[in-house]
Amino acid sequence: xxxxxxxxxxxxxxxxxxxxxxxxxxxxxxxxxxxxxxxxxxxxxxxxxxxxxxxxxxxxxxxxxxxxxxxxxxxxxxxxxxxxxxxxxxxxxxxxxxxxxxxxxxxxxxxxxxxxxxxxxxxxxxxxxxxxxxxxxxxxxxxxxxxxxxxxxxxxxxxxxxxxxxxxxxxxxxxxxxxxxxxxxxxxxxxxxxxxxxxxxxxxxxxxxxxxxxxxxxxxxxxxxxxxxxxx
Amino acid sequence: xxxxxxxxxxxxxxxxxxxxxxxxxxxxxxxxxxxxxxxxxxxxxxxxxxxxxxxxxxxxxxxxxxxxxxxxxxxxxxxxxxxxxxxxxxxxxxxxxxxxxxxxxxxxxxxxxxxxxxxxxxxxxxxxxxxxxxxxxxxxxxxxxxxxxxxxxxxxxxxxxxxxxxxxxxxxxxxxxxxxxxxxxxxxxxxxxxxxxxxxxxxxxxxxxxxxxxxxxxxxxxxxxxxxxxxxxxxxxxxxxxxxxxxxxxxxxxxxxxxxxxxxxxxxxxxxxxxxxxxxxxxxx
Numbered sequence: 377x378x379x380x381x382x383x384x385x386x387x388x389x390x391x392x393x394x395x396x397x398x399x400x401x402x403x404x405x406x407x408x409x410x411x412x413x414x415x416x417x418x419x420x421x422x423x424x425x426x427x428x429x430x431x432x433x434x435x436x437x438x439x440x441x442x443x444x445x446x447x448x449x450x451x452x453x454x455x456x457x458x459x460x461x462x463x464x465x466x467x468x469x470x471x472x473x474x475x476x477x478x479x480x481x482x483x484x485x486x487x488x489x490x491x492x493x494x495x496x497x498x499x500x501x502x503x504x505x506x507x508x509x510x511x512x513x514x515x516x517x518x519x520x521x522x523x524x525x526x527x528x529x530x531x532x533x534x535x536x537x538x539x540x541x542x543x544x545x546x547x548x549x550x551x552x553x554x555x556x557x558x559x560x561x562x563x564x565x566x567x568x569x570x571x572x573x574x575x576x577x578x579x580x581x582x583x584x585x586x587x588x589x590x591x592x593x594x595x596x597x598x599x600x601x602x603x604x605x606x607x608x
Numbered sequence: 609x610x611x612x613x614x615x616x617x618x619x620x621x622x623x624x625x626x627x628x629x630x631x632x633x634x635x636x637x638x639x640x641x642x643x644x645x646x647x648x649x650x651x652x653x654x655x656x657x658x659x660x661x662x663x664x665x666x667x668x669x670x671x672x673x674x675x676x677x678x679x680x681x682x683x684x685x686x687x688x689x690x691x692x693x694x695x696x697x698x699x700x701x702x703x704x705x706x707x708x709x710x711x712x713x714x715x716x717x718x719x720x721x722x723x724x725x726x727x728x729x730x731x732x733x734x735x736x737x738x739x740x741x742x743x744x745x746x747x748x749x750x751x752x753x754x755x756x757x758x759x760x761x762x763x764x765x766x767x768x769x770x771x772x773x774x775x776x777x778x779x780x781x782x783x784x785x786x787x788x789x790x791x792x793x794x795x796x797x798x799x800x801x802x803x804x805x806x807x808x809x810x811x812x813x814x815x816x817x818x819x820x821x822x823x824x825x826x827x828x829x830x831x832x833x834x835x836x837x838x839x840x841x842x843x844x845x846x847x848x849x850x851x852x853x854x855x856x857x858x859x860x861x862x863x864x865x866x867x868x869x870x871x872x873x874x875x876x877x878x879x880x881x882x883x884x885x886x887x888x889x890x891x892x893x
Contacts, residue, residue, distance in 0.1 A: 382710025389703040390696045445693030451660040452688035452760075453711050454680045608660050 379455050383463035386446075387437040394433060401429055402478065406486050420510055422486055423479035427514040430475025431522055434468050439534040448608040457603045461530070465596050468522045476515050483507070512581070516588055521545070523595035530602045610672065612636045612758050612790035613657070618666035620656045627652050627814045630666070634807065637787045639780065641801030641822075642794040643885060644811035650794040651691065653811065654762050658688065671757055684713060687751030691763035694747055697736035701729060704750060712754035723749035727775075741772040748779060759783060759791045765800050773797070777804050798881040802826075808881060812889050822881075830864030831879040831887070833857070838874060846870065849891030860887040 409421045441447055450460060524544055529537035611633045618630040627649045634640045644650050655661040657668045659675055668675040670682045695704060701724055709715040724731070727745035735743060744764060751759060759780070765773045777800060783789055784804075795801055801808060802822070809819040832847070839850070839857045846867060850859045860879070861867040868876050879887075 378710050382707055385710055386695065386699075386707045389706065390698055393698050440696040440698065444696045446695050448655070448660055448693040449688075449690055449695065452658050452683065452686075452690060454683040455711065456680070605662070607662075608655070 379459040380463050380466065383450075383455070383459065384467060387434075387440075387463070387467055390437060390440040391433065394436065398429075398433060402426065402482060405429075406482050406489075409483075409486055422483040423476060423507070423510050424514045424517075426479030426482060427472055427475040427511075427518045430478065431468065431472045431518040433475075434471030435522070435525060435529065435534075437464070437467060438529045438537070442534045445608075451608055457606075458600060461596065461599045461603050464526060464530075464599070465592065468526065469519070469592070472515055472518050472522065475518070476511050479514070480507070480511060512584060516584060519588060520591060523591050524548075527595055527598040527602055530599045530606070610636045611669070612638075612671060613640075613792055614669040615657055616667045618653070618656055618668065619664045620652060620661060621664050625649070625652075625814060627656060630811075630816055632809055632816060632819055634790055634792055636790050637784070638806040639784055639791040639793060639804055640807040640809060641798075641805030641881075642792060642809050642811065643796060643798055643801060643881070644794075645796060645889060648811045649814040650796075650811055651762050652814075654690075654760060654792075654794060658683075658760065684754075685756055686758045686760055687754065687756035689744075689747045689751050689759070689761045689764050691766060694743070694750075695735075698734055700734050701731050701746075704746075708750060708753065714754045716753050716755060719755075720749060720753035723752060740767045741769065744768060744772070744776070748776065752779075752783065757788055757790070759789075759793075761791065761793045763794055763796070765795055765797055773800060780804055798885055802881050810885060810888060817888055818884075825881065825884060826878060828863055828865075829879050829884055830861045830867060830876045831883050832859040832861060832867065832871070832874045832876040834859065834874050838871075842871060842874075849887045849893055851887055851891040858883075858887060858891075860884060860891060 405422060405425050409425075447460065451457070521541075525537065525541045528540040528544065531537070532540050613632065613634040615630055615632050618627065620627040625647075630653055632640075642650055642653070652661065656663045656666075657670075657675070659668075659679055671685055673682050675682060695707065699707075701721075705715075705717055705720055708720070709717065724746075727742070727749055729738070729742060729746055729749065735746065738746065744767075748761075748764065751761075765776055768776065780791055780793070781804060784791060793801070793805070805822050807819065808822050808825055810817045832842075833856050834842075836852075836857060839859070842859065847859045847861045850857055860883075861876070864876055864878070867874075
């Protein structure tokens with residue numbers, strides 16, 4: 377466990393130089409959201425942007441390691457490749473969750489500020505269920521992106537990995553979009569029974585959690601396989 | 609004598625380059641200089657022995673333990689300096705201390721700051737603001753601060769001016785004062801090794817071509833310099849390599865005294881490690 381703590385310390389200290397940029401990023405988004413939106417808009421934009429921003433911010437640790445060729449050096453110490461992969465996932469998950477929490481706090485602050493700046497929106501109710509849904513959705517959405525991105529970065533490096541993820545996300549969008557288009561053209565009526573709908577609605581948080589854990593685990597196994605074979 | 613490093617038939621294959629069946633032993637309490645031209649396989653040997661690069665074949669034992677079964681325990685007891693990699697340039701001394709104390713059980717903060725002070729490393733500055741010499745000193749201070757028994761150093765003096773290089777060599781001399789300590793040091797600056805190494809190992813195109821004690825090399829080997837006419841009188845079994853220069857032929861011989869007795873008319877000198885390396889690599893047989 378000390379190894380993981382050491383790696384996390386390294387990444388957080390490296391990312392410290394982004395501290396000011398991050399604060400500016402948060403403030404700019406709060407400002408933009410207040411200026412352009414109503415109460416609901418502030419919540420959705422801030423929660424998603426903060427989750428996304430922090431999630432992507434954690435990925436910068438790969439670039440620092442790559443620039444210093446730190447992975448090679450780290451392997452000369454009492455660490456394993458498994459420790460290195462595990463730590464990157466812990467960092468990414470923590471960044472996404474912290475981003476979502478900052479987003480939530482920022483959206484509350486934004487709403488309070490909005491009620492003073494634009495009093496016409498002060499009557500709009502703050503829907504807690506909707507906000508939580510947005511929070512979970514943002515965490516899962518950004519999490520899914522990371523699950524694709526991390527193995528790509530381990531395989532191709534931070535720079536090339538960014539290009540690869542664009543290609544992969546583009547392909548996924550194409551496949552999903554194509555599938556919907558095909559279903560539409562085939563004129564298939566897919567309507568789940570009431571029982572299925574009730575089941576999904578009742579167990580949605582558990583289903584989402586299981587799916588998220590499954591995707592993260594799958595991504596971790598792929599990354600581990602890549603790193604074990606990688607020539608540092 | 610117990611060995612600090614024992615490598616048997618270490619093999620690593622790449623398309624276009626093979627590290628072939630490397631065998632070497634470093635007796636405990638000594639320094640081995642590992643030399644060869646750029647691209648000869650020095651860094652690959654070090655990275656493969658440390659399992660940074662997965663090997664194809666071979667066995668590595670360090671400090672009496674097998675690398676396959678005791679990798680973490682071995683790495684707790686060694687200090688490594690790699691030529692081209694370290695931690696991020698955006699960190700400073702305090703950051704390095706905070707990170708390293710998590711990695712090494714025996715990390716000694718006081719020792720780290722003592723070395724940093726001795727090497728005049730500024731505490732608050734980020735590594736990116738350090739000079740090349742300072743960066744190397746930092747790598748060495750980091751490698752020494754968890755009380756390692758063995759130092760494995762890849763090109764620790766390359767890119768450094770003679771003054772800093774000498775400082776480095778003094779640090780290595782201090783470290784080796786303890787009989788339990790050993791150093792494996794790769795370099796292409798052979799003059800450095802002539803001063804401190806007890807053993808010299810040459811690597812060329814992924815193969816070890818020579819591994820002997822420095823004294824044996826410098827006291828027994830010789831370089832005879834002669835004309836083409838004299839060269840023709842020498843029995844090929846009496847020399848190892850020769851190199852034709854513009855005005856003379858340099859001949860590398862394994863036993864200077866015996867050669868001198870047999871060919872009294874020829875001039876034979878004590879060679880430098882560099883001459884032995886050049887003749888072994890560039891010379892003909």
